Amino acid sequence: MKKFEWKRCFALLILLAVLPAAGFAVEQYNWYEVFVRSYQDSDGDGIGDLQGLIRRLPELQDMGYNGLWLMPVMPSPSYHKYDVTDYCAIDPEYGTMDDMRSLVAQAHEKGIAVIIDLPVNHTSTRHPWFEAACEAIRSGGSSPYTDYYHFSQSNGPACVPLGDTGWFYEEQFSGGGMPDLNLDSEAVREEIRSILAFWLQDVGVDGFRLDAVTSFYTGDTDANIAFLRWLKDSCEALKPGSYLVGECWSGLNTIAEYYTSGVDSFFLFPASQAEGFIVSSLRGRSKHAEKFARNYQAVLDAIPDGVLAPFLCNHDTGRTLGSVQGRSNPRIAKFAEGVLNIMGGCVFTYYGEEIGMVGSGADPNKRLAMYWNDGDMTEQPPGATAIEYPYPSYDAQREDPTSLLRYCKEANQLRLSVPALANGKTEFLQAEGDLLLMKRTDGRDACLIAVNFSSADSIDCVLPAACDIVGALLVDDGFPVLSDDGQTVTLPSYGIVILTEK
Ligand SMILES: [Ca+2]
Numbered sequence: 001m002k003k004f005e006w007k008r009c010f011a012l013l014i015l016l017a018v019l020p021a022a023g024f025a026v027e028q029y030n031w032y033e034v035f036v037r038s039y040q041d042s043d044g045d046g047i048g049d050l051q052g053l054i055r056r057l058p059e060l061q062d063m064g065y066n067g068l069w070l071m072p073v074m075p076s077p078s079y080h081k082y083d084v085t086d087y088c089a090i091d092p093e094y095g096t097m098d099d100m101r102s103l104v105a106q107a108h109e110k111g112i113a114v115i116i117d118l119p120v121n122h123t124s125t126r127h128p129w130f131e132a133a134c135e136a137i138r139s140g141g142s143s144p145y146t147d148y149y150h151f152s153q154s155n156g157p158a159c160v161p162l163g164d165t166g167w168f169y170e171e172q173f174s175g176g177g178m179p180d181l182n183l184d185s186e187a188v189r190e191e192i193r194s195i196l197a198f199w200l201q202d203v204g205v206d207g208f209r210l211d212a213v214t215s216f217y218t219g220d221t222d223a224n225i226a227f228l229r230w231l232k233d234s235c236e237a238l239k240p241g242s243y244l245v246g247e248c249w250s251g252l253n254t255i256a257e258y259y260t261s262g263v264d265s266f267f268l269f270p271a272s273q274a275e276g277f278i279v280s281s282l283r284g285r286s287k288h289a290e291k292f293a294r295n296y297q298a299v300l301d302a303i304p305d306g307v308l309a310p311f312l313c314n315h316d317t318g319r320t321l322g323s324v325q326g327r328s329n330p331r332i333a334k335f336a337e338g339v340l341n342i343m344g345g346c347v348f349t350y351y352g353e354e355i356g357m358v359g360s361g362a363d364p365n366k367r368l369a370m371y372w373n374d375g376d377m378t379e380q381p382p383g384a385t386a387i388e389y390p391y392p393s394y395d396a397q398r399e400d401p402t403s404l405l406r407y408c409k410e411a412n413q414l415r416l417s418v419p420a421l422a423n424g425k426t427e428f429l430q431a432e433g434d435l436l437l438m439k440r441t442d443g444r445d446a447c448l449i450a451v452n453f454s455s456a457d458s459i460d461c462v463l464p465a466a467c468d469i470v471g472a473l474l475v476d477d478g479f480p481v482l483s484d485d486g487q488t489v490t491l492p493s494y495g496i497v498i499l500t501e502k
């Protein structure tokens with residue numbers, strides 16, 4: 001029996017992790033979602049900004065995140081900025097377009113791709129297009145912008161009255177501030193095409209996160225898919241290889257249907273949040289691995305060729321520490337991140353997840369200031385009612401080899417160092433009780449992923465051939481043991497071990 005040679009393995013992982021990512025192909029990105037406002041302030045006004053984010057690029061690189069998704073950075077009257085007033089500018093709270101260009105350039109130098117949130121289902125009511133349209137209706141004049149939205153003189157679902165004019169406009173998101181665009185308008189499509197060109201070609205971003213794709217044409221999946229295909233084709237013509245990921249907040253079959261649009265990825269909502277299959281596989285007394293494998297197989301059956309985009313939470317959902325009840329149980333908090341990271345595709349992590357931040361209920365509670373340390377945080381978003389940090393700060397966890405942060409870093413590095421882990425085809429070799437053994441093959445590369453879903457017991461896993469251990473994710477000081485013939489690995493509780501055949 002031999003103990004896994006930790007020191008040599010970590011040295012290898014660290015070496016591989018500092019290599020820049022090769023190009024911006026879709027594959028193998030560890031994406032990190034940032035709410036710029038709550039991340040890092042650079043000028044002392046308490047509001048996170050692009051220069052602050054630039055300052056943190058070395059940390060992101062060190063952590064092994066090689067893709068950045070920025071929530072909207074365009075001018076907007078709201079704190080979250082999902083209602084845009086100018087699609088080709090930066091909100092002054094966040095900085096300038098020069099700051100944005102600098103962010104993209106410096107991220108690229110570090111091998112980090114950048115995508116931005118693109119909310120084109122709706123604009124702000126304060127967008128000049130909407131203001132011009134309303135002015136024309138109020139004055140009885142005409143404007144090309146009235147055709148940019150869905151104005152009507154009859155009331156209906158999702159209709160908002162335009163003052164006392166007798167006119168209404170469509171708005172799928174309540175509140176009166178986000179009128180839906182008329183995506184059938186040729187002029188609107190031309191506007192969108194130039195917005196895509198500006199960001200992809202002029203600013204140099206690597207793609208977009210597409211907001212609210214099921215609301216483009218509410219209730220009409222075929223029309224949504226056709227519009228997404230147009231978006232994908234437009235981006236591909238402007239910048240081949242740019243990456244698009246869509247927010248289709250829906251069940252597996254619907255998400256699978258949306259993949260026919262050609263958009264690279266759609267967030268895998270069925271795997272996310274407290275009821276998603278990653279976290280729910282950890283609950284109950286037994287058969288955790290079977291539950292996980294059954295659900296994961298269903299995903300692979302439904303989406304055999306698309307690049308998956310699994311995640312545990314985002315800015316609209318409760319954070320993972322609450323979902324796994326991990327406040328006093330760092331082992332399960334780590335293991336949930338580990339199980340996320342053994343899924344193929346592009347894994348998305350919401351900022352703060354790597355240090356066990358909490359947040360649920362009202363949206364601002366889910367978007368709290370990043371907890372770097374007690375002296376270096378932004379102000380909290382307006383409306384936040386529950387502000388607490390059950391786990392130590394980023395700085396404290398960085399120094400602690402047993403922290404959740406260090407576990408997440410190892411998970412990222414493992415994905416960067418074993419290409420087949422992130423991007424191969426998955427085959428289930430065993431899924432029984434708490435033991436899961438998967439094989440993932442990517443061209444000539446292959447790896448085995450052995451997982452012990454038990455919180456308490458170690459498990460012997462018989463391998464299909466003699467193997468070497470190439471990496472592991474461990475929640476505590478238990479360690480995997482490989483038999484002398486390399487054909488059996490003993491997995492500690494909540495242990496994840498990556499192996500290759502000799
Ligand atoms: Ca600031």
Ligand SMILES: [Ca+2]
Pocket residue numbers: 121172180181215216217218
């Ligand atoms: Ca719409």
